Amino acid sequence: MNLKKNISKFYIVALFALTAIPSHGQDLLARQAPIDRKLKAVDTLALKSIIEREKVQSPAADLYNDWDNRYAHHRTEMPDSFKIDLRHFCMPTPSRVVTSNFGSRWGRPHKGLDIKVYIGDSIRAAFSGKVRIVRYEAAGYGKYIVIRHPNGLETIYGHLSEQLVSENQTVRAGEVIGLGGNTGRSTGSHLHFETRLCGVALNPALMFDFRNQDVTGDYFVYNSNTYDRESADATRIRGKIGNGGYTRDLVQDGEPGRYSGHIKENSAEILYHKVKAGETIQSISKKRGVSIDKICQLNHLSSKSHVRPGQILRYS
The missing domain is CATH 3.10.350.10 (LysM domain)
Known part of the structure; x- marks a missing residue:
């Protein structure tokens, strides 16, 4: 009789234990969930921090295979279409006077805009980024600076009298990087300003309106099929003869x-x-x-x- 009672008790205890396991498991999962969310948040912050550090070390790494201080512009594979973020910009100079357009000039290509500045005028970084090159080229740019930006662009500032930054230095938009000058292959003090994507020169007038001291929009979308027409229109509207640059009033x-x-x-x-x-x-x-x-x-x-x-x- 006692054996039967003991077996019955064991059976009842075992039954309760089995029914309690799922709820106990659920309790464990419930208690574990906040911990998992916290770990996930920590992992996300750590990942964001790593990504930010990588962006600082090599801006626009998804477009450029390497970080090279040897070449002012080395052409790499160019996308057929690319969206360039123009927000958080700074005009490189307050001068509103364009003295030479992008395009053919004196039988050779002119890869940027010439902006009238005077020797000693402050020249500022157009966007935040990392200085790739600080160098002197007697037969060309003179004293020049190349900055690579997270938006994919590289900007070049030529004919400077002084360079105030060093290679691999991180700069912010609006930071003074050099002084206007007349060095190199130049016929008068001015800023030679280039905007390049994957080493290919794009007309700065597509993005920068010096006359109005502004960018042309929050974004510029480069499209290989429409670029030539858009570049010609930008020169007509914002170049030396258009609404930017010289007029008879100036x-x-x-x-x-x-x-x-x-x-x-x-x-x-x-x-x-x-x-x-x-x-x-x-x-x-x-x-x-x-x-x-x-x-x-x-x-x-x-x-x-x-x-x-x-x-x-x-x-x-």
Whole structure:
């Protein structure tokens, strides 16, 4: 009789134990869930931190196979279409004057925009990124800087008088990286500004509107099928002759314009003169009604300096 009772008790205890296992397992899973979520959050933060560090070490690594300080521009495989983020930008200079367009010039390709600046003017990084090259090229860029940005672009700043950053340095948009100058193959102080994607030069006027000191939108989508037409339109609208750069109001080259007479020495209007063949500082001074000293001071010249046809001089 006792054996039967003991067997019955064992059976009942075993039955309760078996029915309790699923609920106990569920309790364990329930208690484990918050821990799993915390670990997942930690893993996510760690992963984000790793990704951010990699972006700093090698911006736009998905486009470029390596980080090389030897070449100013080395062409790699170019995507047929690519979306470039233009937000969080800074204009490299407050100058609104485009002196030379992107495209063919003097029988050879001109891979960027020339912007009128003066020796010593601050030049700033257009976007945050990492400095890839700081170098001097006597027959070309002069003192120049190349920065690679996370949005895929590389920007080049040429003819500088001073370089204020070093290779592999991380910079923020708007940080002063150099000073305007006239070094290298240059006929007057200006900034040569390039925008390249995978080593291929794109017309900066597609993205930067110097006249209005702004970018053309939050994004620019490069498309190999429409690029040529869009580039031509950008030059027409925002280049040297379009709404950006020189107009007759800004540059007097002998043609009729708003400022056909002499100007006051203390005029606040910023005006420019495009040098013609045979002209000198003395003849320009007489033509514009401005003293030689004033012209020399505004353009960092001496009274004995020679000016070249096509050179741009500020006279007010």
